[in-house]
Amino acid sequence: MRKIITITLFLLLGSCKDAQTSTTSITILADRTDVDIPKPNYKVIQTLFDLEDKPNNGVVLKFQNIGNTDFNPVQSIEIKEGSLLDNSFQRKSDVTEFYKAIAGLIEKENSKNYSFQKSSILFPLIENLKALQEHKGSRVLVLYSDLAEFSQVYNSYEISNLKNANPQKMAVEINTKIEIPRLQDTKLYIIYYPKTQEQNNDFKFNLELYRELFKASGLIIKVGIDNQIKY
Numbered sequence: 415m416r417k418i419i420t421i422t423l424f425l426l427l428g429s430c431k432d433a434q435t436s437t438t439s440i441t442i443l444a445d446r447t448d449v450d451i452p453k454p455n456y457k458v459i460q461t462l463f464d465l466e467d468k469p470n471n472g473v474v475l476k477f478q479n480i481g482n483t484d485f486n487p488v489q490s491i492e493i494k495e496g497s498l499l500d501n502s503f504q505r506k507s508d509v510t511e512f513y514k515a516i517a518g519l520i521e522k523e524n525s526k527n528y529s530f531q532k533s534s535i536l537f538p539l540i541e542n543l544k545a546l547q548e549h550k551g552s553r554v555l556v557l558y559s560d561l562a563e564f565s566q567v568y569n570s571y572e573i574s575n576l577k578n579a580n581p582q583k584m585a586v587e588i589n590t591k592i593e594i595p596r597l598q599d600t601k602l603y604i605i606y607y608p609k610t611q612e613q614n615n616d617f618k619f620n621l622e623l624y625r626e627l628f629k630a631s632g633l634i635i636k637v638g639i640d641n642q643i644k645y
Contacts, residue, residue, distance in 0.1 A: 435495040437472035438464065439549035441542045442520075444479050445535065445559035446528035450613065452558055452605050453524045456517045458639050462554055465509050470496035473512070474549070477519055480538045481530025482564060491515050532564035532571060536592065543597055543633070553600040556639070560606050560613065561620035567591050570620065581619055585626035598632035603639050 440462055445451050454477075463473050472495035478488045493512040496505045539557060546553040563570045567588055604621065608614035625635055 435468070435470045435472065435497075436551045437474060437495055437549070438462070438552040438554065439474045439476075439546055441476045441546060441555045442478070443535075443538060443542060443555065443557045443559070444477070444523065445533050445557070446479050446481050447530045447533040447562070448560060450609055451560055452607065454520050454556070454558055456520045458605075459516070459520070459556065460513065461639065462556070465493075465512075469502075469505055469509055470498070470500070472496075472551075475516060476542070476545075477523065478538065478542070479523060479528070480533060480535060480559075481528065482532045482534055483530075486538070489519060491519065533559065533562055534565040535559055535561060535563055536565060536567055536588075540592065540594065543600065543602070544595055546600055547595065547597065554603070555600070556603045556605065558605045560608075560617055561604065561624060562616065563620075570616070579619060581623040581626055585623055588623075588627060594628060594631050596631055597628065599634075600632070601634045601636060602628075603636050605638060607638075 440459070442454055442459065444454050459475075464471055465473065472493055474490065474492045476488050476490045479486050491512065493508060496508075535557075539555070542555060546555060561570075568584065604624075606617055608617050621635075621637065628635065
């Protein structure tokens with residue numbers, strides 16, 4: 415009998431080890447200065463939660479609109495980590511309510527009218543990236559923006575022809591004005607789809623500038639999020 419109990423205990427401990435939970439911290443920044451910038455999409459954001467395969471994981475989601483001011487309200491929604499010992503039906507209900515809360519938040523913010531004309535992106539971006547470093551689990555920031563900058567750091571609207579500018583030299587100059595922290599194991603998804611050749615050229619320049627700016631920080635920069643089609 416003791417042997418059976420011991421084997422059962424080892425199996426239970428093993429299953430708990432295999433089902434270790436973690437918390438993902440996700441920040442969404444929505445640039446509201448141009449109608450051509452995509453609005454945050456709940457279905458796309460949901461693919462980053464990993465709650466379908468790991469329902470007991472936790473998620474902390476923060477949402478902030480950005481425009482021509484450096485400071486805007488931050489809204490937060492969280493679902494804490496669950497346990498194998500929790501009621502599975504209650505956990506599914508909690509996850510469903512979490513999904514509904516985020517979908518409602520994004521829908522509400524997308525439906526508002528915004529009067530921002532130009533965007534200050536770098537300051538709120540870096541501040542939010544710094545805040546993510548306090549989190550020990552997975553760290554993700556999703557930035558909906560064309561990366562056009564209007565701030566004391568630099569003004570991309572004053573550059574008449576971005577495709578003839580030098581992003582490397584500009585990154586060196588900007589680095590003398592603003593400190594880029596260490597951002598190891600953090601992912602930045604930039605969501606923007608140019609519709610004209612001019613938009614395409616400007617975005618290519620701004621994207622290369624960002625890659626130069628954050629090159630030494632360890633930040634992982636990706637453009638777009640793959641649509642995961644389930645069937």
